[in-house]
């Protein structure tokens with residue numbers, strides 16, 4: 207599943223490719239891809255004629271900002287991809303929504319497993335209202351009420367690469383929580399955009415065992431975790447993402463970060479830091495990779 211670096215790569219590529227382009231028409235081949243507005247015919251009617259002002263990312267979602275202030279969201283989920291193809295490109299059975307651009311090109315949303323969702327929303331602040339406050343529902347009602355774009359992300363935690371994501375902020379969020387680090391990093395309401403790959407990479411880099419609890423971290427460990435999260439994500443972006451499963455960038459090319467991963471899917475291979483074989487365990491139903499020497503097991507706490 208594409209995580210922050212993969213989605214950021216898609217957004218940057220798309221920004222270069224379609225800024226200033228106008229959508230002439232859209233064709234929906236799979237109705238359930240359209241999340242909002244409903245029905246899909248209404249989505250098609252509302253997107254026609256829209257000009258794309260810029261493309262960005264929030265959490266694991268691509269945002270196409272339109273000239274009139276509205277925002278189209280594309281959540282790629284498992285196998286979604288956005289491709290820009292020249293006029294006359296043969297049809298593709300996995301294209302769920304096709305946007306014909308007035309310049310003749312086509313912006314295609316391709317999705318083999320069909321988990322991805324596209325929405326069109328009124329504009330407004332993208333600032334998350336923060337987990338635990340305001341509307342937390344992850345599901346946005348499909349009724350007549352128009353949700354503003356900020357509400358779509360109201361349940362999401364901070365962006366780890368934003369200037370607001372400081373050591374202090376991470377420390378405050380870890381607080382006295384007894385949740386395991388791996389579980390927390392995967393929780394989108396705790397921190398946005400991190401998934402299984404970058405959670406494992408960040409914990410290895412920070413030399414923290416995935417089963418350590420948030421409240422067991424010392425100041426220096428919180429600093430290491432903060433630095434590590436940002437570093438693995440920045441490196442992932444620099445390498446255009448890790449191409450596991452079906453992630454491809456907008457030109458159809460896989461990312462280059464997979465070969466550079468330190469622990470993810472390296473079970474039994476030597477740790478790049480100490481040479482010990484990498485171990486695997488399952489946390490929160492997700493396969494988790496770590497070095498048993500560099501990331502020591504949490505010791506059972508002894509009462510006072």
Ligand SMILES: [Zn+2]
Nearest residue numbers: 477480497500
């Ligand atoms: Zn090691």
